[in-house]
Amino acid sequence: MKRTFRILALVLLFSSLVLLPAQDGVGNGEEAVTETAADTDTSPEAGTVYVVPIRGDIQPSMLVFLRRQIEAARRDGASHIVFEIDTFGGRVDTTLRITSLIGTLDDITTVGYVTLTPEGTAVSWSAGALIAFSMNQIFMAPGTSMGAAAPVLAGPEGATAADEKTVSAVRTQAAAIAEKNGHPPGVALAMVDNEVELVEYLLGEERGLATRPEMMELERRAEQEGLELETLRVISEQGRLLSLTAGEMERYGVSAGTPANRAELYEMLGLVQPTVIEVSPSSADEFVSLITGAAFTSLLILVGLLALFAEISSPGFGIPGTVALAAFAVLFGSNFLLGTVGSVELILFLVGVILLIVELFVIPGFGVAGISGVVLIGISLVLSMQEFVIPTFEWEWEVFHRNILLVVINLLAAIIGFAVLATSFRRFSFFRRLALETAEDVASGYTVQPMVATGSPVGKTGRAITTLRPAGKAEIDGEVLVVEADGEYVSVGAPVEVIRLEGNNIIVREIH
Numbered sequence: 001m002k003r004t005f006r007i008l009a010l011v012l013l014f015s016s017l018v019l020l021p022a023q024d025g026v027g028n029g030e031e032a033v034t035e036t037a038a039d040t041d042t043s044p045e046a047g048t049v050y051v052v053p054i055r056g057d058i059q060p061s062m063l064v065f066l067r068r069q070i071e072a073a074r075r076d077g078a079s080h081i082v083f084e085i086d087t088f089g090g091r092v093d094t095t096l097r098i099t100s101l102i103g104t105l106d107d108i109t110t111v112g113y114v115t116l117t118p119e120g121t122a123v124s125w126s127a128g129a130l131i132a133f134s135m136n137q138i139f140m141a142p143g144t145s146m147g148a149a150a151p152v153l154a155g156p157e158g159a160t161a162a163d164e165k166t167v168s169a170v171r172t173q174a175a176a177i178a179e180k181n182g183h184p185p186g187v188a189l190a191m192v193d194n195e196v197e198l199v200e201y202l203l204g205e206e207r208g209l210a211t212r213p214e215m216m217e218l219e220r221r222a223e224q225e226g227l228e229l230e231t232l233r234v235i236s237e238q239g240r241l242l243s244l245t246a247g248e249m250e251r252y253g254v255s256a257g258t259p260a261n262r263a264e265l266y267e268m269l270g271l272v273q274p275t276v277i278e279v280s281p282s283s284a285d286e287f288v289s290l291i292t293g294a295a296f297t298s299l300l301i302l303v304g305l306l307a308l309f310a311e312i313s314s315p316g317f318g319i320p321g322t323v324a325l326a327a328f329a330v331l332f333g334s335n336f337l338l339g340t341v342g343s344v345e346l347i348l349f350l351v352g353v354i355l356l357i358v359e360l361f362v363i364p365g366f367g368v369a370g371i372s373g374v375v376l377i378g379i380s381l382v383l384s385m386q387e388f389v390i391p392t393f394e395w396e397w398e399v400f401h402r403n404i405l406l407v408v409i410n411l412l413a414a415i416i417g418f419a420v421l422a423t424s425f426r427r428f429s430f431f432r433r434l435a436l437e438t439a440e441d442v443a444s445g446y447t448v449q450p451m452v453a454t455g456s457p458v459g460k461t462g463r464a465i466t467t468l469r470p471a472g473k474a475e476i477d478g479e480v481l482v483v484e485a486d487g488e489y490v491s492v493g494a495p496v497e498v499i500r501l502e503g504n505n506i507i508v509r510e511i512h
């Protein structure tokens with residue numbers, strides 16, 4: 001029965017891991033819709049367009065989803081990827097990785113389209129704005145807005161502004177990706193940093209937005225080209241983050257248009273009867289999102305550690321080992337999909353487990369090997385949940401502290417939980433294998449005195465065959481025993497009587 005259970009558990013585990021990187025087409029639980037043009041159009045304007053949603057919180061699982069869809073678009077020879085954006089933002093580290101992923105797509109035209117839908121929020125704020133700037137073109141539906149991209153840190157007291165080092169790093173990256181795709185860098189800067197002042201200018205017939213340092217460059221350009229430069233108004237004052245409506249984004253040349261629907265968007269892109277492939281998160285993506293969430297990750301760590309301690313403390317390989325294997329396989333496997341697990345984390349974890357086994361079965365007590373094993377397991381779990389080793393920015397320290405706290409709490413909970421279970425549930429056969437239930441007492445026959453094992457000698461008489469000072473030997477009921485006088489001197493040959501037992505000691509007194 002146990003062998004059957006283990007085989008079934010392992011089959012289910014590896015089956016679930018195989019299904020995680022499911023294909024992104026129709027099937028596998030994915031709600032994908034393919035719209036094919038009614039008539040085949042071989043003109044240069046026709047092509048394959050992938051429509052990929054970026055909705056909700058920007059979490060690590062979204063990076064996995066986007067990477068899969070981009071690979072699928074490349075395989076299908078898509079000319080455009082339209083990313084429909086509707087988000088309040090999310091994690092800074094994931095956002096930067098998404099911008100890098102999209103920014104490297106030189107063979108496909110990337111389009112950011114901020115949508116207006118009945119179930120949506122009609123915004124591209126914070127991380128959504130940074131992601132939009134990483135695309136070749138930006139379009140916004142009427143009634144939508146973009147901006148407020150300053151990084152913040154989430155803590156027990158709520159969201160707080162990030163430190164200058166973090167703001168500087170994000171600000172620089174935002175300006176870089178905007179500049180690469182031909183978007184005004186000043187707009188990206190003003191959305192990230194509230195210290196940036198943005199003004200509207202008119203240079204000849206050219207209207208745009210620029211920061212104060214950029215205005216100095218425009219003044220030199222106006223002087224060289226003989227043009228008139230006019231400062232119209234301040235769009236974003238110092239101390240305020242920039243946010244723009246769809247109309248303002250188009251008026252200032254940040255977005256390429258304000259289409260109300262996809263048909264208008266395709267027309268603005270110059271696509272005639274394109275083949276549209278619309279994708280959405282599959283069941284595999286939703287599963288990855290679930291198992292990489294903070295709550296489920298915490299549960300996996302707790303269950304895995306608890307089962308690991310139980311397996312190490314019991315002979316052979318059984319149910320606890322199977323559970324531990326499954327928990328840690330899902331934990332490391334899911335984080336591997338997110339790109340945060342490599343050989344280093346796995347080696348540290350395995351070395352930690354080996355040290356624990358050596359400490360428990362080879363080295364007496366619990367010392368350096370055991371402590372080192374626990375520490376290495378903890379380090380491997382922390383590193384498996386983050387992309388960096390040593391934190392640099394404030395948001396990295398925040399992630400680092402959160403991961404350490406998560407691991408330490410679950411490690412302590414596993415130790416305490418195992419101790420409680422082992423002492424409270426000894427009636428179960430599994431825990432009886434882990435705890436000592438018998439004692440070597442006199443009633444069970446454990447004694448160095450053969451007479452005590454067969455019957456109590458109390459009340460029996462005999463004689464001392466050696467002097468008792470107070471210990472010596474006496475012949476009791478025809479058997480020579482080691483006895484002890486009850487606090488008195490007994491001479492050789494004196495009659496004695498057994499008056500009591502003290503552990504394995506037979507206490508006698510002289511009969512007068």
